[in-house]
Amino acid sequence: MEVMEAIKSYENVVAFGRVSNSLEIIRKDIIKINKIAYIDKLIKEYEHILILASGDPCFYGIVEYLNRQNIVIEKIMPGISSFQYMMAKLGKSWQGANLLSLHGREENLDTIKEHKFSIILTDKDNSPSSISKRLYKMGIEGIIYAGFNLSYEDERIIKVNIGEALEDISPLSVVVVENAMD
Known part of the structure; x- marks a missing residue:
């Protein structure tokens, strides 16, 4: 309000x-x-x-x-983040999750090996399919959930095993990696 x-x-x-x-x-x-x-x-x-x-x-x-930019902010009124929305849709707790952003930046994906859940903000260059391929090459096993256009009418959430083919429906996506840790 x-x-x-x-x-x-x-x-x-x-x-x-x-x-x-x-x-x-x-x-x-x-x-x-x-x-x-x-x-x-x-x-x-x-x-x-x-x-x-x-x-x-x-x-x-x-x-x-x-x-x-040293711009004065008088007040911040946050909305729900895309990863909060995604985890609620999946019905999974994100407590203790590894949070990464590949949206306009590069980060090392090695930390995914150490966490049961990793949540990744993506962009057109770091798409869910490219992340899945990278993780597969790293020897990480488990499941990837890719949420596209979250909260919009054309929202889609896809679940695949890491390394399986995954269609990149939109650059507006969030990836959740459920690592099959030993």
Whole structure:
């Protein structure tokens, strides 16, 4: 409710593509951006703006970027993260899970060997199928769950064994690795 009121009351509202599309029913004048770097320009142009991003802005989200740019954040109102949503859909606890992001960055997948569950944010270059292949080459066995377009009408969750063929339906995905540890 607090976020809804902010969307309605702020003079300048900025949102990333899919977020702005889903909010058009509330407000038609949302400034749509596709790259995080555009925020710098808008902050210089407008004194107060509301920035809308999906998920939890504190988990590999926009807060990290704004802090690096020394941009003052007055308030953070987080949403549910894609990995929280995915684990709820799977009915699995994520307590103690290994959390990784390959969304626009590279990370070593070796830590997956040490955890029963690993949750990975992906992008078009680090897709669920490429992660599955990498894990298979590393000798990791178990199951991969790939969630695509989570919380949208075309949401799909696919379950395969590590190394099996996996169709990359969308770059909007989360991977959960259930490691068959000895």
